Amino acid sequence: MASTIFFFAILLFACFIPSKSLPIHSKNNHGFTLSLIHRDSPESPFYNHSMTLYERRVASTRRSVARMQQHSMRAKAKSNYKTLDGPDISSEAILDNLEYIASYSIGTPPTKVNAFIDTGFDIIWTLGNPTFDPSKSSTYKTLSCDSKYCLRLGDLRSCPYGSESCAYDMTYDDSSRSYGVFGEDKFTFDDAYAPGKTVDVGYVYFGVNNESSPNFKGSQHGALALDRGLYSLLGQLGISQFSHCFVHPYTIEGAKSRMYFGSNAKILYSFLVPLVQFQSEPLYFVEITGIRVGMTEIEYPSYAFDGGVSVDSGISNSMLTTFVYDPFVSELRNQIKLPVVKGPSDQLELCFQATDDEISKTPEVVLYFFKSTIYLASNVVFEEYSQGIWCLAILRSPSLRSMIGNIQMRNLLVGYDLQVNGISFSSADCNDV
Template sequence: MASTILIAAMFFHLCSSTSALSVNDGFALRLIHRDSPHSPFYNHSMTTYDRRLAAARRSLSRLNHLHLRATLPQGASEFAPALIPDELEYVINVSIGTPPTKVYAFIDTGSDLVWVKGIPFFDPDKSFSYTTLPCNAEPCNDLGNDRTCKGQGSCTYRITYEDRSTTSGVLSKDKFTFEAPDKSSVDVGFVQFGYSNVSSREFTGKENGCVGLTDSSLSLINQLGIKKFSHCMTIPDDQVRGSLMYFGSRAVVYGSQTPIFQNLHGLYMVKLDGISLGDEEIPNGKAIMIDCGTSHTQLDPMVFQPLVDKMRQLVPKPMPIVSGFFELCFRGTFDDVRKLPNITFHFGGDAKVELIKETTFLKMGNDNVWCLALLRSKVWGFSVFGNIQMRNFWVGYDLERKVVSFQAAICAQF
């Protein structure tokens, strides 16, 4: 009986692989925003106002994790801050094992690891290609103090969070296949990942895992030997075609470019020279993290406060702070939004990103209230450039040349 099952599984795998694309040729993935009707997270009962507040809340929470991630000392484990998926924004379809099990995984340019939750989402006993990594394997050493194994056994880990909850599992390896925008398969071969089988923390929603995309050894791109990737995020995010992410030779890396700071953790940190409001510039000269996993851009108060002060003088009928998140709101029409001066981010090098009106102010609901989509960072000196402000731009990451690029585009056309 077992041999019959094995033969059937091998036949299924061979048949499903015949139409798979080669990772060496580059490939594309469809990104599903968590608030899209096509997302497993979509909640029909939420209003636009509810979703605006939820995105702002996730952004502020994620900033704390990113700051922790960026300030880890050299040699410390990077697992813990990477295992918090609740704040992430874009989901992809992934199939793992032989025969394949379909899971939903967040993409994250702010973490290293690929990881998957256990039963009922993924059962390694049902995959004939699943293996665990030994404790003496080099990737296991990257777990630092979170590694719990000894000797020649499997590489196990236990993570303790700030709220004292825990997650434990085993560093593993299995076949990964992604779903391309045209529903075809992208077979990338074997990928190392954390199989988290016990958790005292109840993650919300239906997320099954995370795909880390930093420039570090255990991230997906470095495991596959990919040196370029890019994404183009649509307005709005619930379009049928959705947003796109391209890898390898298909990556779109052109337009204005800014150098990536060398850092210990493979994060996409660049210099923010300043922000201009029309012809008036607010200097900065500090680092900012480029992160597609964060919804709202959050700015160091030293830059945010003068920007808000100047903008408040220009908007019609300014309102009080909305729900503790949005510090500049007004009642008006989109024509009022169009009349306001453009906000432009000036990054190091020659990179400029002039925000479109739809990503500068967000309509909060049906009562013609508009709020500035930029938030105040709760960590002094730490800023993050989020995915709302990336919409309708090709954002490219070139790991060989160590640059991030920006090119204006109509992402829904691709």
């Protein structure tokens, strides 16, 4: 029966693939690997030297809650209306809440760009001058307003009267705006395994943010979109397999998180979990079939995970809907015999006064999926948010949605295959993958 369900899931996904696909621009028919920098790493261009480790972790929880709220608003907006044959980003997540950065170059001569990767984002864009000036690239190509690739922007398309060049206009959840030109240019990525070597993937469509409203929080960087949308990097290059492995950003100096594309992708097909597909959602959803704390299975309503759980590399903390979060926290309280203390922020609802050794001995937390299991180590279930104060790094969702974040994906090799519509999870030492 299970195999029959999986077969029909694949069949449904095949039916979902857009009939009007973008051309495959890629010159590179093999694979490539990118190094990723966590925003709180000293190597990050956005590193705040004045913040302590604990302050960074607390700030990360606040970004997680904000991002979940934005995803929920986006889903609500999409349920009310749908654009034809193109992305709907009228209610996108604010980039200021993202976590991992990739460096790449655009144009000729190449201009270095630092952008946040996002598996929940469906358009690539970068800040304009001085970050990237299209007029200084000999390979930059504009799109006309009536070209089919401009028309496919749907509600994002913004062509003022008398303008011949394709333009886009994004309105975010906080009513801030970003607008600029939409065109194409050459993209090159640094090879993670060969310092000084680059990988030329050819021409990519992207937006150049020339103007933004004063309250626009994403104006200092850009986005490398990695969802299943038409204009994501995957959609444009025809990439159907990719994977990532996140190291612990605070413990191993010089350790690199990585993302693998194409033939470089590392996917364990024996542990493949079917992706749940929604017509209006280009995100990645899976079905959680159970949660265990120690030897105790958590009881929650059968409808708690209706619609699936999204796998989001852009959010730090995993989040569980209240229907699941309350019994989950109750069981942790019941099993962990350590002093309960108040956390440094309202988002951190369960905190203990403990040593590293005491936290390492807390009960195992296990997530169950169809054909796969994730065993969460104590250092991704709990984080130290103040000296000697360890808090649950899985948060209460502010909505009916649940999400797996990148803290709980540390030292997990996560592989995506969009041809067979599946995702694999396997334990790994991400510094050695």
